Amino acid sequence: MFDKANFVVLEYRLMKKISQFFALLGMLVFLSGCIYLVVGSVGALGGYIVSPDTVEGVTEAETGVVWDTAVEVVSIMGLVETQNESGGLIKAKIHNTFVTIMITAAGTSSVKLSVKARKHYLPKISLAQDVFVKIMSRVQE
Incomplete structure (x- = not known):
């Protein structure tokens, strides 16, 4: 059912989504001009x-x-x-x-x-x- 190749692809996709989430979060923090x-x-x-x-x-x-x-x-x-x-x-x-x-x-x-x-x-x-x-x-x- 799950072979090693499918597991690697799923792991890669998950890591990509996590890194995109943190990149977006970082951009929101650093680019918001209304933080006092x-x-x-x-x-x-x-x-x-x-x-x-x-x-x-x-x-x-x-x-x-x-x-x-x-x-x-x-x-x-x-x-x-x-x-x-x-x-x-x-x-x-x-x-x-x-x-x-x-x-x-x-x-x-x-x-x-x-x-x-x-x-x-x-x-x-x-x-x-x-x-x-x-x-x-x-x-x-």
Whole structure:
């Protein structure tokens, strides 16, 4: 009924299906762009969340202080193209990368800072993180 040749063929097919399954599983894990990485505290800055192109964090400083600090830091690092204080939006260009900073109230006494950086439609998380850390460091001083 089962000879050695048939067993080898069945074993080969089973191994092929298993390897295809794990390859597909690996692709799903590595290619999904919506997995967020929660980064722990960075000194006195507190925690922040990193997505494929955005760094976000919450601070206890006043909205005006965060706004002024963000404008100052971005002006030093690059060129501020648009700023809308009432909307909490700053658009800038730093190292040929488009940077968008959003400042919103996250409660009665806290402010959420969000920094997004993209160069030619590709995320530049290192620049977003650098801008975020510089703004938060100055706010905490």
